[in-house]
Amino acid sequence: MSRFLIISASMGAGHDAVASELAGRLRTDGHQASCVDLLSLLPHGAGRGLRAAYRTALRRCPWAYQTVYSTLFQDRGRGGGGDGRSTAAAPLAAALAPRLRRVVDRWRPDALVSTFHQAAQATGRLRAAHGGDCPPSTVVVTDFAVHRQWLHPDNSLYLCVTDAAAARVTAATGRPAKVCGPVVPAAFTAGGRPAPGRQPSRWGTELARIGPGRPVVLVSAGAWGVGRGLTATARLLADAGHLPVLLCGNDERLRAHAARLPGVLPLGWIDDLPDLMAASSALVDNAAGQTAVQALAAGVPVVGYRPIPGHGVEGVREMAEAGISEYAAGDTALLGALDRLARPGPGRERRIAAGRAVFVGDAARLVAC
Structure with missing residues (x-):
């Protein structure tokens, strides 16, 4: 020991x-x-x-x-x-x-x-x-x-x-x-879509009620609700037929503002993010941080868009260059990426497989060697 x-x-x-x-x-x-x-x-x-x-x-x-x-x-x-x-x-x-x-x-x-x-x-x-x-x-x-x-x-x-x-x-x-790949709790990798005959999760049921037939796309703003044009992105996705779920972190002002947008579901800090991801089709990310790698572990394709400055810009682009996410330079590119990735198809499956392949080792075991 x-x-x-x-x-x-x-x-x-x-x-x-x-x-x-x-x-x-x-x-x-x-x-x-x-x-x-x-x-x-x-x-x-x-x-x-x-x-x-x-x-x-x-x-x-x-x-x-x-x-x-x-x-x-x-x-x-x-x-x-x-x-x-x-x-x-x-x-x-x-x-x-x-x-x-x-x-x-x-x-x-x-x-x-x-x-x-x-x-x-x-x-x-x-x-x-x-x-x-x-x-x-x-x-x-x-x-x-x-x-x-x-x-x-x-x-x-x-x-x-x-x-x-x-x-x-x-x-x-x-x-x-x-x-070793990212360090992510096992709860994210243990999720996935419900098997035939199994009851959907709480989030699966709730999201199907709110936006029946609409692909659920998470929009990440980190723990602090930071990002450029977050509500504009949510509106864009809603108008395109998605159900955008804006993850506002601890920013109650952002959540209150987004709550007034039709077709948008804003959420504050939640403790059951693995279950929410299991019921989601894609993640729009701006920081290449923990939410992004949690999505990769959960089998949720990631699209980098409007990254925050500094480490966000570099990280989002590095993820895309590694082939484990996509980077959208504008609204048209974002919607095009989601058309390929948020619905079933070979492009989505390839991106999911590439994302999960980044988890190649256990950091704790390497630390303890």
């Missing part, structure tokens, strides 16, 4: 979801696992302020976030360092590393696991400073597009969602990188 300290960050819900799933799998295998929110290690109020600034930038001035992302996250021939270090992350990592060290000294884990890019910088810095006195560290890269904030050559191992991501990591850091 080993002790694992998993370091995440409450920036949205995706990184914490991966951390929680990893912890659950490790405990099931007989290990001890504890999760820590990196933002909670910052001086009083700083973590909340950083999260609020990020959320505000995404919602109100996405151009500003794109500028920050282009400057600090993407390779531009400077700041990343030839050895894979991101000097752009140095100030925050410098503030986090000693605080993380105190947690490590108190909990005495056998290994560290990062599910957030700044956590990867902090663990790398910790190992660089303390060498053999620091536990080995594994970075679980949750992004399809691996930006340089994930990269630090003093981490021990990287786990990635695709071969392309793993190759990028090893080229930049010289560290080993293995491909």
Whole structure:
């Protein structure tokens, strides 16, 4: 039995979801696992302020976030360092590393696991400073597009969602990188369409009542309800004969606004998303985050559309280039993709098979090796 300290960050819900799933799998295998929110290690109020600034930038001035992302996250021939270090992350990592060290000294884990890019910088810095006195560290890269904030050559191992991501990591850091696919709860893969003779799920019954005969298309806005033209997208889908289900996360204003649109079903945060996905025909995604990979696991084709800036733009395009989703550059392309993917046919089946094929390993088993 080993002790694992998993370091995440409450920036949205995706990184914490991966951390929680990893912890659950490790405990099931007989290990001890504890999760820590990196933002909670910052001086009083700083973590909340950083999260609020990020959320505000995404919602109100996405151009500003794109500028920050282009400057600090993407390779531009400077700041990343030839050895894979991101000097752009140095100030925050410098503030986090000693605080993380105190947690490590108190909990005495056998290994560290990062599910957030700044956590990867902090663990790398910790190992660089303390060498053999620091536990080995594994970075679980949750992004399809691996930006340089994930990269630090003093981490021990990287786990990635695709071969392309793993190759990028090893080229930049010289560290080993293995491909495991996304980390998704088993409830998503255990779903699927009801077998003949079985009663449909609650969502299957409800959606058939609301929009009989209309293909159900989920429109994702993440935990914060972030995205460009979300209600316009929902209206477009409703006018084209679909039943759009707008996943508003925790944004009650977005849900209230969308509730006034005819033919649109807006939902807040729900705990039975696997069942909803099992009753759905496609997902329109704008971030290439956890909702997108949960859809892949559930056998729901994914179409990237109007991605959020920064990691959203890069991730949506990386998913499409990997052949596991489609990217729609405009309204006509979106409706065309849904015509192929939201209804039965060989195109839909090929896309479902490609999406499920990305799940090639168990990240928890690789972490525990």
